[in-house]
Structure formats: structure tokens, C-alpha cells
Amino acid sequence: MLHRQPRWLVLLEALLLVGVIGWIDYVTGWELSLFVLYALPIVMVVWKTDRDIGFSFAFLCAVTWWAAQLGSNPFQTNLGLAWAAVGRLFYFAVLVVAADAVKAQRENDRARIEALEHAQAMEREILRTSEREQQRIGRDLHDSLGPHLAAIGYAATFLTNELRKRDQPEVAKAEQIRELVTEAVSLTRDLARGIFPVQMDGTGLATALEDFALTTSRLSGRSVTFCEIGDTSVADPEDGMNLFRIAQEAVNNSVKHGEAKNINILLSKSEESLRLVIADDGRGIAPAGPESKGIGLHSMKYRARALGGEIEFKSNPAEGTIVSCEIPLHPSHPKTP
Numbered sequence: 001m002l003h004r005q006p007r008w009l010v011l012l013e014a015l016l017l018v019g020v021i022g023w024i025d026y027v028t029g030w031e032l033s034l035f036v037l038y039a040l041p042i043v044m045v046v047w048k049t050d051r052d053i054g055f056s057f058a059f060l061c062a063v064t065w066w067a068a069q070l071g072s073n074p075f076q077t078n079l080g081l082a083w084a085a086v087g088r089l090f091y092f093a094v095l096v097v098a099a100d101a102v103k104a105q106r107e108n109d110r111a112r113i114e115a116l117e118h119a120q121a122m123e124r125e126i127l128r129t130s131e132r133e134q135q136r137i138g139r140d141l142h143d144s145l146g147p148h149l150a151a152i153g154y155a156a157t158f159l160t161n162e163l164r165k166r167d168q169p170e171v172a173k174a175e176q177i178r179e180l181v182t183e184a185v186s187l188t189r190d191l192a193r194g195i196f197p198v199q200m201d202g203t204g205l206a207t208a209l210e211d212f213a214l215t216t217s218r219l220s221g222r223s224v225t226f227c228e229i230g231d232t233s234v235a236d237p238e239d240g241m242n243l244f245r246i247a248q249e250a251v252n253n254s255v256k257h258g259e260a261k262n263i264n265i266l267l268s269k270s271e272e273s274l275r276l277v278i279a280d281d282g283r284g285i286a287p288a289g290p291e292s293k294g295i296g297l298h299s300m301k302y303r304a305r306a307l308g309g310e311i312e313f314k315s316n317p318a319e320g321t322i323v324s325c326e327i328p329l330h331p332s333h334p335k336t337p
Helices: 006-029 035-048 051-068 076-163 171-195 206-221 236-256 295-306
Strands: 224-229 262-269 273-278 308-316 319-326
Touching: 006 035, 006 051, 035 051, 035 076, 051 076, 076 171, 076 295, 206 224, 206 236, 206 262, 236 262, 236 273, 236 295, 236 319, 295 308, 295 319
Parallel strands: 224 262
Antiparallel strands: 262 273, 273 319, 308 319
């Protein structure tokens, strides 16, 4: 409530409160001391302004308490009353320091939270920008390069047939060109599918992971399998895309760096979370693996955080690597629009 009020109003309220407490303290006499209540206006002032003004109010409260005790007090001399007022002033000064420390700690916590939220928002925006660019490249491959290669393939087929009709010796070379173009068309489709794999529906993630496993097995010569346990539908296509990218990066690391022969992708769903596990029988991640400066590993961690989940790397040279990512089905993190 204080943070919504202007500074001058809080100071005025604190002054009035000091006056009211001092008057009641004077009326009730020394047997019912109200000096503890002076802490309220002091804390109000420190919380809204700063420590210097808080010390000023601490002095004001000590003087007010001293004035309220002039009419009736248990002290035999004025020196005793003055010394008691100094003790109250010391108490109020300590209260100012404590309130200011709590205020500073709260502001630091708020700043850290805001910095963390900003960093998470930046990470999600970076991932979105990267994803949009990959989708654009995938569409260009599928809609532009693919048809051009297909047209070249038709021309090569026509040329091969013409040369075969004329019984020309260049038929074998033309046939080789046609086969190379056919392979290029197939490779372009695979690349486009890998760049933009998850369809905008709930079952797109499982379908994309299954296709990815089959394509990787065919192109790399490794055994890549996919297993789905339960209903693993994902309501948000963006979450599905991020999970696919995590699996894609983990499998690529297993093939390129881990020298794995067998790679298993597991997607399962419980009541509270969705779990993605990629396990291989390769040589494992280097000791500094998850903490290294590799873009791929950092990208996986960024994507897991963007989903409000956690990712874990387990590696053993004798048993391979296990990458496990678990995201809550009802994440608490706010998604930037």
C-alpha cells in the first residue's frame, strides 16, 4: 500500500502518527509505555524514503517520547530521563538500520527476479527467432529448391529415354545424372523435414520424432529407434518444437561426437509431466560436457528452461550417454507473446 502513495503523503502520515502516539503516551503515563509503537512511523518512513530521513524520524520519536514522560516518570532526576531517552534513540536508530537492510535485501531480490525473468524472456525470443529462421529455410528448401531439382530430374529422365531410343553410348552417364538428381531431391526433402518437422497439432511431436529416427538411421547407418509410452500429445506446438530440437541435438551429438551405434529415443507422459529421454551406447560426453561452451548443449538447456523444465546429462564411457528432459504439463513460467 505504501508504494502506491506519494512520498509527501507518507511523511505526513508518519508525522501525524508520531503525534498521536506521543499524545496517547502522555495521557497514559509512564506505567503504560508506548515507546514500541514509535517503530511503526519509523519503518514507514524508511520503507518509502531512505535511511537519512529515517534517522531524523528516529530522533523525532525519541524527543516525542521524552516530552511525553516529562509530566510523569519514575526517574529521580532529569539526567535519568535524558539517559532513558538516549536509550530509546539508540533503539530507534537500530530499527532504522534493520528496516533499511530489509528494504535493500527486498530490492535486490526483486532486481534478481526481474533480471532472471528478462534473461528467460530473451532466451525464449532467441529460440523463437532461430525457429522462425529455420522454418523459413525449410520452406525454401521444400518449395523452391525441391521443385527445381525435381524439374532437373524430369529433364534427366527425358534425356535418358531419348538417348536409349537412339542407342547412344551416353545413356549410362545420363542415367547416373538422373540417379544423382533423385538422391538430391530425397536429401532436400529430408533436410526440409528436419528443419521444420513438427506439425501444428497435438500428435506432431511423436510423428516427427519417429520420422527423424527413421531418416537418421537411413542417412547415418546407425540404429536409431523411437518409442512412445502413453498419450504424448502436446497442446502447444512451440513446446513440441523445442522438445524435438532437444532430441535432434542429442542424437546429432551421439552420431557425430559419441560414435554411438545404437540410439534410443523415448517419449513418455505422466499425470504431471512430459519426459523425453535420448540414450546411446557411444563413448560419452567429455568430462566438461554439460558445462562446456558448445552451442548445442547450451541450446538444449535454454530450450528446457524455456519450457519451465529441467534437462540432465548422464555420461559414462562404458555405457554411453543419457539425456533426460522433463517438463511440467502445467508450467508456472509465463510465456512471452
